Amino acid sequence: xxxxxxxxxxxxxxxxxxxxxxxxxxxxxxxxxxxxxxxxxxxxxxxxxxxxxxxxxxxxxxxxxxxxxxxxxxxxxxxxxxxxxxxxxxxxxxxxxxxxxxxxxxxxxxxxxxxxxxxxxxxxxxxxxxxxxxxxxxxxxxxxxxxxxxxxxxxxxxxxxxxxxxxxxxxxxxxxxxxxxxxxxxxxxxxxxxxxxxxxxxxxxxxxxxxxxxxxxxxxxxxxxxxxxxxxxxxxxxxxxxxxxxxxxxxxxxxxxxxxxxxxxxxxxxxxxxxxxxxxxxxxxxxxxxxxxxxxxxxxxxxxxxxxxxxxxxxxxxxxxxxxxxxxxxxxxxxxxxxxxxxxxxxxxxxxxxxxxxxxxxxxxxxxxxxxxxxxxxxxxxxxxxxxxxxxxxxxxxxxxxxxxxxxxxxxxxxxxxxxxxxxxxxxxxxxxxxxxxxxxxxxxxxxxxxxxxxxxxxxxxxxxxxxxxxxxxxxxxxxxxxxxxxxxxxxxxxxxxxxxxxxxxxxxxxxxxxxxxxxxxxxxxxxxxxxxxxxxxxxxxxxxxxxxxxxxxxxxxxxxxxxxxxxxxxxxxxxxxxxxxxxxxxxxxxxxxxxxxxxxxxxxxxxxxxxxxxxxxxxxxxxxxxxxxxxxxxxxxxxxxxxxxxxxxxxxxxxxxxxxxxxxxxxxxxxxxxxxxxxxxxxxxxxxxxxxxxxxxxxxxxxxxxxxxxxxxxxxxxxxxxxxxxxxxxxxxxxxxxxxxxx
Numbered sequence: 235x236x237x238x239x240x241x242x243x244x245x246x247x248x249x250x251x252x253x254x255x256x257x258x259x260x261x262x263x264x265x266x267x268x269x270x271x272x273x274x275x276x277x278x279x280x281x282x283x284x285x286x287x288x289x290x291x292x293x294x295x296x297x298x299x300x301x302x303x304x305x306x307x308x309x310x311x312x313x314x315x316x317x318x319x320x321x322x323x324x325x326x327x328x329x330x331x332x333x334x335x336x337x338x339x340x341x342x343x344x345x346x347x348x349x350x351x352x353x354x355x356x357x358x359x360x361x362x363x364x365x366x367x368x369x370x371x372x373x374x375x376x377x378x379x380x381x382x383x384x385x386x387x388x389x390x391x392x393x394x395x396x397x398x399x400x401x402x403x404x405x406x407x408x409x410x411x412x413x414x415x416x417x418x419x420x421x422x423x424x425x426x427x428x429x430x431x432x433x434x435x436x437x438x439x440x441x442x443x444x445x446x447x448x449x450x451x452x453x454x455x456x457x458x459x460x461x462x463x464x465x466x467x468x469x470x471x472x473x474x475x476x477x478x479x480x481x482x483x484x485x486x487x488x489x490x491x492x493x494x495x496x497x498x499x500x501x502x503x504x505x506x507x508x509x510x511x512x513x514x515x516x517x518x519x520x521x522x523x524x525x526x527x528x529x530x531x532x533x534x535x536x537x538x539x540x541x542x543x544x545x546x547x548x549x550x551x552x553x554x555x556x557x558x559x560x561x562x563x564x565x566x567x568x569x570x571x572x573x574x575x576x577x578x579x580x581x582x583x584x585x586x587x588x589x590x591x592x593x594x595x596x597x598x599x600x601x602x603x604x605x606x607x608x609x610x611x612x613x614x615x616x617x618x619x620x621x622x623x624x625x626x627x628x629x630x631x632x633x634x635x636x637x638x639x640x641x642x643x644x645x646x647x648x649x650x651x652x653x654x655x656x657x658x659x660x661x662x663x664x665x666x667x668x669x670x671x672x673x674x675x676x677x678x679x680x681x682x683x684x685x686x687x688x689x690x691x692x693x694x695x696x697x698x699x700x701x702x703x704x705x706x707x708x709x710x711x712x713x714x715x716x717x718x719x720x721x722x723x724x725x726x727x728x729x730x731x732x733x734x735x736x737x738x739x740x741x742x743x744x745x746x747x748x749x750x751x752x753x754x755x756x757x758x759x760x761x762x763x764x765x766x767x768x769x770x771x772x773x774x775x776x777x778x779x780x781x782x783x784x785x786x787x788x789x790x791x792x793x794x795x796x797x798x799x800x801x802x803x804x805x806x807x808x809x810x811x812x813x814x815x816x817x818x819x820x821x822x823x824x825x826x827x828x829x830x831x832x833x834x835x836x837x838x839x840x841x842x843x844x845x846x847x848x849x850x851x852x853x854x855x856x857x858x859x860x861x862x863x864x865x866x867x868x869x870x871x872x873x874x875x876x877x878x879x880x881x882x883x884x885x886x887x888x889x890x891x892x893x894x895x896x897x898x899x900x901x902x903x904x905x906x907x908x909x910x911x912x913x914x915x916x917x918x919x920x921x922x923x924x925x926x927x928x929x930x931x932x933x934x935x936x937x938x939x940x941x942x943x944x945x946x947x948x949x950x951x952x953x954x955x956x957x958x959x960x961x962x963x964x965x966x967x968x969x970x971x972x973x974x975x976x977x978x
Contacts (some may be wrong), residue, residue: 251275251606258598266584266592269536270599273502274509277770280605283736284768287749291763292756297725298764303602306347306427306498307415308764310726312790314683315421319353322361322414322691322730322786324769329411333378337411338386339472342544344415345392346498349481350547352425352488353417356665357678358387360397360413361691361730361784365406367646367965372401375409377966383413384657389474390481394658395666396676398691401646407774412730412767414786416689418680425488427497429511429519429550429576434494436508436519436574437556439563440480440546442529443503446471448540476545476568483566484547490562492555499546505539505599507548508582512596513603518581521574523591535584535591550576612742617833621700624834626819631898636948638828639872642902643954645827648869649961671799672881674716674865675787679794686794688722690787694868695780700821701836702747706783708836708906710755711844712867713787718848719863719909721798721855722789724759727752729766729785734778736770744781752783758845761787798855800864801881802912807861807936809886810921811871812854813847813908814929817895823868824902839906847907850928859921860911870902872943874910875933876954879941885951887942888934901943912936 255263255271263271277283293302297311307321325340341358348355360383365372387394392415429436487493495515497507504526508519523538533541551559556572563570577583582599584592598604632638642648660669665678667686675690692713698705714724729752734741756763766786772779791797802809819825820835854860866874875886890900899905910933913921922930934942941948948954 254606258595258604264592266535266539267594270505270539270592270594273505273540274599275605279502279506280601281768282606283608283610283770284731284745285601285607286609287746288768290749291753293763295762296760298762302763302765306350308726308728309351309424310764310788312680312685312687314685316680316683317419317421317424318416318687318788319348319351319419320414320416320728320786320788321347321765322412322728322784323767324730324732325411325413326408326732326769326772329379330408333375334382335471337379337382339544340411340413341383341386342390342472342474342477343498343500344413345390345477346500348415348417349484350425350427350496350498351419352423352485353419354485355392355415355417356663357395357416357676357689358392358414359395359676359689359691359786361410361693362397362399363405363410363695363779363782364399364401366403367401367962369406371406373966379409379411380654380657386472386474388659388662390478391662393660393662393666395660395668395678396689396691399647399651399654400695402696402780404779408772408779410732410772410779410782412691412732412784414691414728416687416788423488425493425496427511427514428495429515429517430494431553431576432517432578434553434576435551435556435572436521436576437549437551437559437570438526438546438573439483439549439570440568441473441476441543442527442569443533443538443541443543443546444529445533445537445541446543448537448542472544479566479568480545480547483563483568487559487562490558492551492558494550494552496547496549499548501542503539503541504548509596509599511548511550512580512582513600516580518577518579518583518596519574520577520583520585522585524587525571525573527569527571535586539584610736610742611739612746613739614743615740620833621835624820629819629825629829629831631896635897635901638824638898638902640957641828642824642869642873643876643958644961645823646962646965648823648873650959651962652959653963653966667794667797672801673720673797673799675720675722675789677720677722677791677794677797684793684795686791686797688717688720688789688791690716691784692716693782693784695782696821696826697836698748698783699780700834702744702781703751704836704839706748706751707755707841708839709783709785710752710759710761711906712865713785714759714761715848715865715909717787717789718851719798719800719865721796722791724761724787724789727756727761727763727785727787729763729783731766731768732772732779732782732784733770734773738778741778748781748783755841758841798860798863800878801862802878802884802936803861803882805884805936805938807912807914808918809888809933809936810911810913811908811931811933812850812911812925812928815891815893815895815900815908815931816903816905817899818905819899819903822870822902822904824870824898837904837906844907846928847909850925851909854911854921854924857924859917859924860913862912864910866904866908866910868904870904871910872901876958878910878912879951880955880958883939883951883955885937885939885941886934887937887940889944891931
């Protein structure tokens with residue numbers, strides 16, 4: 235894609251925004267005030283190039299307890315006086331510059347969004363994108379990001395229960411690191427990010443403030459260039475042990491009843507939390523910045539306003555109850571200071587040693603208030619015309635399908651991610667049910683109940699690149715399909731929208747079409763979008779990354795004991811393919827990575843076909859007719875069969891239907907809306923009756939370990955598992971591979 239960004243245009247907009255600031259203030263801003271507007275009106279904080287389209291998404295309905303964007307994270311009712319709180323956000327730019335701290339602080343930040351609402355985090359997931367794994371740079375980024383995620387999550391004590399990783403050249407310079415957190419809260423114990431009550435004290439709690447992370451929001455709102463390494467001070471530094479103490483202290487202080495409102499000091503630091511809490515409560519604040527605990531001497535006003543030092547909260551308490559709040563934080567050995575008070579004039583007045591350094595109207599700073607909102611030009615990318623020229627007939631069907639399959643199972647985007655997940659603690663807290671009984675979506679317990687929460691992150695960005703509208707519908711559908719195959723009911727969505735520069739009309743076309751596709755799919759599945767994150771400027775001088783609208787979805791199992799696992803259970807069970815196969819190899823890993831055809835249409839997909847499939851699978855699981863259920867995604871039917879066989883080392887003997895579908899499309903194509911199930915022989919007829927008119931194929935039988943395809947012996951499941959399990963670590967240097975292999 236040709237980058238059409240014009241620096242002059244962006245400079246004119248900057249000048250226009252400066253004039254708008256002067257208009258809103260009625261005067262010229264001083265330096266501190268200009269810094270505040272710079273952070274708050276950055277793309278990262280204001281969503282100025284995306285908010286108009288985000289408002290078209292379904293943002294209410296279902297089991298939602300708060301409207302999208304009203305709080306730090308989404309909140310949905312799961313019954314029994316409980317709610318599930320969840321959100322996903324990006325930390326892409328920091329991870330590109332300093333992968334360990336970039337990823338670690340991404341994990342810390344998303345957990346704070348959960349517990350600042352009064353919820354205890356119970357699970358973490360991630361969605362990661364890197365370049366070619368054969369390259370040293372990719373290996374460095376992968377190793378640092380995985381180490382950072384594992385370090386912070388393991389020390390903090392929340393299990394990492396799921397996620398996804400893809401490898402494509404477009405992410406070489408600009409990796410994507412999206413982190414998701416899920417928590418549980420009791421009704422009546424939620425806390426709003428709102429400031430209320432004139433005279434109520436404004437309190438700073440958590441770690442002291444330093445100069446790390448200054449300008450992080452602005453850094454995240456610009457392209458990655460050769461000079462981006464100079465922005466290293468914009469990367470935050472995390473301390474998971476401090477965050478663990480902060481978690482416990484915040485949940486404990488909520489129980490006192492003294493807390494009026496609370497918000498994480500995330501992007502743009504103190505200026506963001508004071509502005510957003512004040513604007514939401516239609517109040518102002520007087521803040522004495524010299525009372526903010528610091529770990530570096532002589533910090534300037536603008537540095538204190540914009541520092542994104544980690545593990546900090548802004549808290550508004552009831553007047554006269556400051557001592558109760560301080561007592562809790564002293565117990566946990568955390569700084570806690572009264573730094574100001576709530577006012578009723580709507581102004582944020584920041585003082586340093588008694589001198590007024592900045593006076594700002596809170597409403598004018600924030601998203602949904604006075605922050606600018608733009609309509610950007612968009613046009614259909616030229617490359618889409620090349621996709622339409624693709625002719626599958628020009629691709630011959632390989633004579634040796636087994637050789638193709640052997641290459642396919644070793645592709646980094648398909649192969650086992652054990653090198654990664656063995657560095658994560660997936661069992662801390664004992665909520666995770668999926669470690670030894672794998673499911674398409676991670677299933678975690680809601681302790682004290684019979685319920686389970688199913689959670690997944692999904693997006694095949696190659697599909698979105700090929701067709702932004704359809705590809706994003708597929709991302710939502712696959713997330714819902716994973717939850718359904720695990721026995722759950724999809725509830726709601728959080729998203730992390732990773733795109734290139736919004737001033738490029740072709741990039742913005744991708745964004746607009748992705749939003750339209752997401753909206754249609756979410757409305758069909760009744761999974762409202764509870765919130766999330768937009769991350770633009772994910773590109774380098776060679777161009778943007780693939781459009782990557784990552785979908786985080788949660789679902790509910792009323793009886794966690796009835797969850798459905800993905801793996802075959804015993805020899806002799808019958809294997810069926812539920813859903814219709816298609817003569818389709820478009821955008822498959824097989825076509826792109828084995829046959830070298832990067833430009834092809836997205837796979838076949840029909841929304842009503844998908845919806846009917848999910849209703850059918852839900853019915854089969856509810857009636858107890860299937861032993862396993864596993865959806866078909868990257869790598870096609872053959873890879874799904876292997877993955878179903880690996881956990882218990884069971885093989886399969888299967889035969890393609892005589893349907894006229896080319897064999898490479900049948901076994902390796904990624905046509906959507908299909909699920910592999912296994913069933914006991916005695917239940918087969920009941921299953922077929924329950925399927926009714928829904929298309930299905932009887933593929934064959936589960937074996938004791940042999941793999942046979944179309945009457946040909948393809949070795950044993952153990953041999954395939956060895957290739958699948960060791961592929962990624964075989965790409966890595968011995969030093970990097972050994973860091974994880976020692977725990978396997």
